[in-house]
Amino acid sequence: MILKYNYYFYQAVLDQPTCKKIIDLGLKEIEKRKLTEGSALGMTNDGGEYNDKKKFRLEDKKISDLPEKDIKNIVTRDSDVAFLNETWLYKLVYPYIKRANIDAGWNFDIDFMEGLQFTSYKNNGFYGWHTDGGSDKSYAYKKDGPDTVDKNMIGKVRKISMTINLSDPNEYEGGDLKIDTKDLTNTSVHTLNQIRPQGSLVVFPSYLFHQVTPVTKGTRYSLVAWTIGAPFK
Secondary structure (H helix, E strand, C coil): CCCCCCCEEECCCCCHHHHHHHHHHHHHHHHHHHHHHCCCECCCCCCCECCCCCCEECCCCCHHHCCHHHHCCEECEECEEEEECCHHHHHHHHHHHHHHHHHCCCCCCCCEECCEEEEEEECCCEEEEECCCCCCHHHCECCCCCCCCCHHHECCEEEEEEEEECCCHHHEEECCEEEECCCCCCCCEEECHHHCCCCCEEEEECCCEEEECCEEEEEEEEEEEEEEECCCC
């Protein structure tokens, strides 16, 4: 799909008190996960979540570029996450997704938003190259699928993703969000410095590869949202 804008950003649209409110809520939910589930690690479909027995970290490659025999020993994601479902948060972030869908000229058919994911990256935490989902019918949520947590998801795919930087850029190093708009060449990979200011956000099609580079100092907090709709035709 050829797009004029592969991503659309809005700078510093959430103020510091709002970012802190979300961070405090997210950290509380992460601690709840640790108590009830034993861990708050972000999971992956390929089994790439962190554990101390794995030998390799996928930081600047796609997992498809690696030998199959090595995949089970690779960490593709190292972060703590929790899902937030407060109504006020949906009301806060959805207008930006709706606006970007129009301003960018995509006009994708979207009609539902999944649970919001709060993420904490620290101590070299990262998320390697990945997409948030495929775009055709084969990737649609199934009625009895393990990730289908709401009946409104059935038969739909992720179409638009959003990431909000909740942290003061002076409080962490690394943690760059990168988006690959084509094929991982130097000209197609974009480092989104535009969302370094606290409270900034970027909206992009969910099928694009993206990554978060290792956070080498401090902690980076983010809030991620996915909107879904009927598969592309």
